[in-house]
Amino acid sequence: MIDALKKNIFLTVIVLVTTCAFYVFSGSAVAASPTDDLRPTLDGMVEAIQNPAYAREENKALRREKIMEIAHRGFDFTTMSKLVLGKTYRGLNTEQRKYFVELFTKL
Template sequence: MGFASWPDHAAAGEPQEKIRQTINEVIDILSDEALKAPQQTEERRAKMRQAVTRYFGFTEMAQRAMGQHWRKLTTAQRKEFVPLFSDLLERSYVSKIEGADATKDSIQYVKESIDEDGYATVVTEIVNPRDQNFEVAYRLLKRDEDWQVYDVSIEGVSLVNNYRTQFNKIIRQSSYESLVKQMKVKLEQEKALDGVKG
């Protein structure tokens, strides 16, 4: 049995519509026949990351991922860290959605909650062709009258919290400079994999 979106879009709040728009853009790119060829992998993923960038608050996510270490960073270090972190997180999210074989009809918008402090949660469920459904929850905050995603949890695992645990361990055992070096190596490895798949 397949899942469908709520038929009455007017019943959904602004945060859910923001998530719906983001997901639909990503799925449109995944469904584009011109981008399905193996040699188009890098271009396809680049377009997906561009779509995600418009709706994700990466500075907020980077700050949360660094936790207590964020306030110790200089302005220059923050300017270095945010785009590096953004690229890694985009790739992590995109690869998970890509691997889910999601379509617009396979996504159910399960729950939306909005509080008075300007925070919201939108819970979705994805069912792939193998009937393996999994939950993706988006957490948003309202800044300058616009809703932005500040965390994504897949099957209960927060991407931001996961990164925070890794970053904290590396910084405590070594240094911020070591963390940046490892992040750059990881990013180059993922870019190389895109090239191989292309």
């Protein structure tokens, strides 16, 4: 009886210590927030938009090109396309998927 009680107490302590350790160490291992992940991309886009060299009407296409270049580095348009279309995406053939991603990227 006493041995079973000691065993239960020992197991309870092990579970508590493991849980506490997981809780303490998981805080430092948590991934950055989505905003933190997107921050470099968003900052780059804002910088391109606010850049006086791109502000003139004749540089509008150049500004759009710069913004899209930054967007391609920071966003996964293929995955976003899958999420936008949902179940419909599965019904598309490879050529249709590629075409949709291309159009979606240009938005």
